[in-house]
Amino acid sequence: MTTVPISNIRNFSIVAHIDHGKSTLADRLIQMTGGLTDREMAGKEQVLDSMDIERERGITIKAQTVRLAYRAKDGKDYIFNLMDTPGHVDFAYEVSRSLAACEGSLLVVDASQGVEAQTLANVYHALDAGHEIVPVLNKVDLPAAEPEKVKQQIEDVIGIDASESVMISAKTGLGVPDVLEAIVTRLPPPKGDREATLKALLVDSWYDVYLGVVVLIRVVDGVMKKGSRVRMMGTGAAYDIERVGFFTPKMTQVDELGPGEIGFITAAIKEVADTRVGDTITDDKKPVTEMLAGFKPAIPVVFCGLFPADADDFETLRAAMGKLRLNDASFSYEMETSAALGFGFRCGFLGLLHLEIIQERLSREFDLNLIATAPSVIYKMSLTDGQEISIHNPVDMPDVVKIAEIQEPWIEATILTPDEYLGSVLKLCQDRRGSQKELTYVGSRAMVKYDLPLNEVVFDFYDRLKSVSKGYASFDYHLTDYKPADLVKMQILVNNEPVDALSMLVHRTRAEGRGRAMVEKMKDLIPPHMFQIPIQAAIGGKVIARETVRALRKDVTAKCYGGDITRKRKLLEKQKEGKKKMRQFGKVDIPQEAFIAALKVDS
Numbered sequence: 262m263t264t265v266p267i268s269n270i271r272n273f274s275i276v277a278h279i280d281h282g283k284s285t286l287a288d289r290l291i292q293m294t295g296g297l298t299d300r301e302m303a304g305k306e307q308v309l310d311s312m313d314i315e316r317e318r319g320i321t322i323k324a325q326t327v328r329l330a331y332r333a334k335d336g337k338d339y340i341f342n343l344m345d346t347p348g349h350v351d352f353a354y355e356v357s358r359s360l361a362a363c364e365g366s367l368l369v370v371d372a373s374q375g376v377e378a379q380t381l382a383n384v385y386h387a388l389d390a391g392h393e394i395v396p397v398l399n400k401v402d403l404p405a406a407e408p409e410k411v412k413q414q415i416e417d418v419i420g421i422d423a424s425e426s427v428m429i430s431a432k433t434g435l436g437v438p439d440v441l442e443a444i445v446t447r448l449p450p451p452k453g454d455r456e457a458t459l460k461a462l463l464v465d466s467w468y469d470v471y472l473g474v475v476v477l478i479r480v481v482d483g484v485m486k487k488g489s490r491v492r493m494m495g496t497g498a499a500y501d502i503e504r505v506g507f508f509t510p511k512m513t514q515v516d517e518l519g520p521g522e523i524g525f526i527t528a529a530i531k532e533v534a535d536t537r538v539g540d541t542i543t544d545d546k547k548p549v550t551e552m553l554a555g556f557k558p559a560i561p562v563v564f565c566g567l568f569p570a571d572a573d574d575f576e577t578l579r580a581a582m583g584k585l586r587l588n589d590a591s592f593s594y595e596m597e598t599s600a601a602l603g604f605g606f607r608c609g610f611l612g613l614l615h616l617e618i619i620q621e622r623l624s625r626e627f628d629l630n631l632i633a634t635a636p637s638v639i640y641k642m643s644l645t646d647g648q649e650i651s652i653h654n655p656v657d658m659p660d661v662v663k664i665a666e667i668q669e670p671w672i673e674a675t676i677l678t679p680d681e682y683l684g685s686v687l688k689l690c691q692d693r694r695g696s697q698k699e700l701t702y703v704g705s706r707a708m709v710k711y712d713l714p715l716n717e718v719v720f721d722f723y724d725r726l727k728s729v730s731k732g733y734a735s736f737d738y739h740l741t742d743y744k745p746a747d748l749v750k751m752q753i754l755v756n757n758e759p760v761d762a763l764s765m766l767v768h769r770t771r772a773e774g775r776g777r778a779m780v781e782k783m784k785d786l787i788p789p790h791m792f793q794i795p796i797q798a799a800i801g802g803k804v805i806a807r808e809t810v811r812a813l814r815k816d817v818t819a820k821c822y823g824g825d826i827t828r829k830r831k832l833l834e835k836q837k838e839g840k841k842k843m844r845q846f847g848k849v850d851i852p853q854e855a856f857i858a859a860l861k862v863d864s
């Protein structure tokens with residue numbers, strides 16, 4: 262690949278709401294600049310989404326970068342570095358990280374859908390990063406496309422000039438050449454000094470089975486050379502650079518990367534955890550004095566316990582978690598024991614989607630059957646003895662008499678919905694203790710801002726929102742602050758024994774409803790035993806809801822009249838099989854589904 266002067270480099274991201282066509286456009290750009298042959302593209306839907314789950318769910322998780330070579334209409338050769346960014350709210354920190362390495366963004370908006378919650382969130386991130394923005398209206402091939410209306414929306418809501426939006430169909434390829442030209446003519450080149458000391462931004466890092474830890478960098482000043490010795494300023498560690506290169510998306514090695522360039526390096530770095538995203542990489546012998554502005558670290562906000570359904574799988578689970586963590590530093594876990602569920606892990610996630618993805622990968626890639634406990638957020642507690650503590654596991658909650666005050670995290674949510682579902686959306690927010698801040702209109706869609714307790718959102722808010730709006734509402738949120746809350750610890754007692762895995766902190770006013778729903782669900786799912794089993798929801802010593810599983814003697818062989826012994830044995834075997842999926846708790850067997858179902862109730 263040719264080298265070009267810095268004025269012919271363009272570094273950009275594509276920002277969009279989920280499903281507006283970011284990955285499809287990225288693939289088109291790769292294809293049209295010859296990054297991959299048609300044969301390589303075929304059968305490879307969405308080259309940038311590298312993980313299976315990303316592909317299946319159609320969402321981009323890990324930011325990836327490709328270098329494209331483009332000869333523009335002015336006859337000059339350009340290098341494009343395209344950074345793909347995740348579209349989901351849980352991964353907002355990865356978006357801002359990628360944006361810091363670029364000078365411009367293509368803002369992709371589905372011309373049949375218009376501006377959505379994450380269109381706004383992401384474009385604001387891009388504006389914050391000082392980006393030049395080129396609006397691109399996608400899916401103009403659809404009969405429902407209304408590009409003129411959407412242009413107006415972009416101007417009204419985002420406040421940027423949309424008169425020269427590029428109209429495209431990423432699917433058919435229509436208009437995509439205009440996007441390539443717009444990148445050249447409307448986005449600025451990077452700035453940097455080749456003669457200065459090396460200064461590079463550590464954008465991302467991941468583990469590769471063949472290469473070990475791969476570090477994605479953006480060179481700001483100086484030159485990153487193969488064989489040189491560099492220092493990571495944040496961690497203080499020094500390394501000899503083994504490989505330098507970029508992805509086209511195929512890996513291509515070069516001797517050096519100059520200012521303005523984006524690419525990867527490898528060195529004898531053992532673990533992803535040894536690298537700090539946002540760190541400044543410099544010359545080990547003559548380091549620069551000032552570090553680059555880093556990024557906000559990704560902090561887990563949602564926690565839950567994950568336990569193997571079969572206790573024998575604990576070691577497999579431990580190994581699997583270690584593997585996932587190699588490539589996902591934002592996922593954290595520590596060992597936990599539960600009286601009901603045995604050995605497992607308490608895990609931290611960036612959000613609910615992140616939780617679902619990890620859970621799914623564990624079951625799919627590692628063939629693990631898991632039980633997840635109720636998701637929880639981080640609560641701050643002031644104790645009567647003056648101590649301040651943070652807890653994210655209801656099991657750790659101190660005795661109520663020792664607690665002076667509990668505070669819970671709040672978010673500001675932005676929801677866009679077609680008018681006809683507005684009533685249901687407002688009701689949902691209101692039911693979740695929300696307080697409305699703003700209600701405006703974006704074209705024919707209503708945009709509401711709500712303050713909501715995160716605790717109410719982690720349960721099933723997103724699912725509910727999708728269901729009350731038939732999938733049309735979009736949602737984005739960010740954490741705002743902590744506020745005092747009247748929270749209580751609710752326990753579920755089975756046969757008079759508390760089941761720790763089902764404990765949760767709930768708002769006092771919502772405890773009874775949730776408790777009732779949980780015991781009702783459990784009653785239907787716990788099979789009758791030879792004795793009667795009370796199932797209760799309780800706060801402290803006070804029972805707030807109760808159901809009873811009737812006693813029954815379940816003799817599966819009764820029908821066999823003592824005749825055929827092999828048949829009898831078969832039935833007993835079958836019953837034993839069924840038992841394996843149960844958790845013995847005291848004298849009671851609780852089936853796995855009961856745990857899952859109990860936590861899924863919506864009150």
Ligand SMILES: Nc1nc2c(ncn2[C@@H]2O[C@H](COP(=O)(O)OP(=O)(O)OP(=O)(O)O)[C@@H](O)[C@H]2O)c(=O)[nH]1
Pocket residue numbers: 277278279280281282283284285286319320321347348349399400401402403429430431432433
């Ligand atoms: N009709 C039509 N469909 C398109 C067009 N571009 C993309 N799509 C379809 O829209 C869906 C979403 O496209 P993606 O490229 O996966 O969307 P994305 O924005 O990358 O989504 P995330 O990776 O989840 O952020 C896919 O089914 C595409 O085939 C287009 O121009 N016209």
